Amino acid sequence: MPTGKKHVAVLRDSVQDALRDRVISGQLPPGSRLVERQLAQELDVSRVPVREALRALEREGFVEERPTRGMVVRRLSDDDLETLYQVRSALEEILCRRLVRTLDEQGLDRLQAVVDRTAAAIDSGDSEGAVAANASFHEVLVEEADSRVLASVIEPVAGQIRWLLSQHSDVGTMNAEHQVILAALRDRDADRAIEACRHHLISSRAEASSMSPGKRDLDQESGN
Known part of the structure; x- marks a missing residue:
């Protein structure tokens, strides 16, 4: 592939990643207008990679x-x-059953480090850091499952799931639920881990639904 095309592809992917991160983090909440010219200026690129990134x-x-x-x-x-x-x-049921077989002490330590990092961010009032750390807990779970097939199946929906999790305002509750999941995995108890994940699912599902459709529609109607 010619160097010029490689550069365009890399630039488009970079813009796509940057915009996706803004959506997932809440910097661009539901309803936000995405104006090519404005985004190109903010990212210091031409409008072409922005247009391609938005389509992606x-x-x-x-x-x-x-x-x-x-x-x-x-x-x-x-x-x-x-x-x-x-x-x-x-997917999480499959993930948990695999993790009780594949998780070693190093993997458990990685998950514990994420839980500890989240707690530290909460204690210091760093809500953005706490949200990011909470999201990384699920990423580490997938990594520690050590399955290319499972990772490839999860990857297409992982971004939207992170997006939903980032809308969970009670980061302390999320971290506590992660600790319960981790404890079950540490005990190699697949059924308990699955049940903990289901409880976590219900909690985050309720949080995502707590904002009514009308309110969500009006989030950015006033000017973005």
């Missing part, structure tokens, strides 16, 4: 095009939420 994020389910507003950050419907959580629940 549309395919991933993070943004959508509206007739009167152009590209906006998508608001997931109740049906979207329900389906994502069903997928996540099914």
Whole structure:
């Protein structure tokens, strides 16, 4: 592939990653308008990689095009939420059963370090750091399962799941639930780990649904 095309592809992927991170972190909440010119200026790139990145994020389910507003950050419907959580629940059962076999002490220590890092961020008032650490707990779980097949199945929905988890405002509760999951995995108790994941799922599902559709629609209607 010519060097020029490689550069364009790398630039597009970089812009895509940057915009996805903004959505997941909440910097660009549901309803936010995504204006090519403005984003290009902010990221110091031309409008072409921004346009391509937005189309890629549309395919991933993070943004959508509206007739009167152009590209906006998508608001997931109740049906979207329900389906994502069903997928996540099914995958986590497979994940937990594998982890009780594959987790070694080093892996358990990695998970404990994430829990400790989250607690430290909460204690210091670093809510953004706590949210990021909470999200990394699930990433480490997948890494420690050590399965290319499982990782490849989870990867397409992982970004949207991180997005949903980032909307969980009670980071302390999330971290406590992670500790329960970790304790079950440490005891090699797959059924208990699955049940802990299901409880965690119900908690985060309720949090994601706590903002009514009308309120979510109005989040950024006033000016972004």
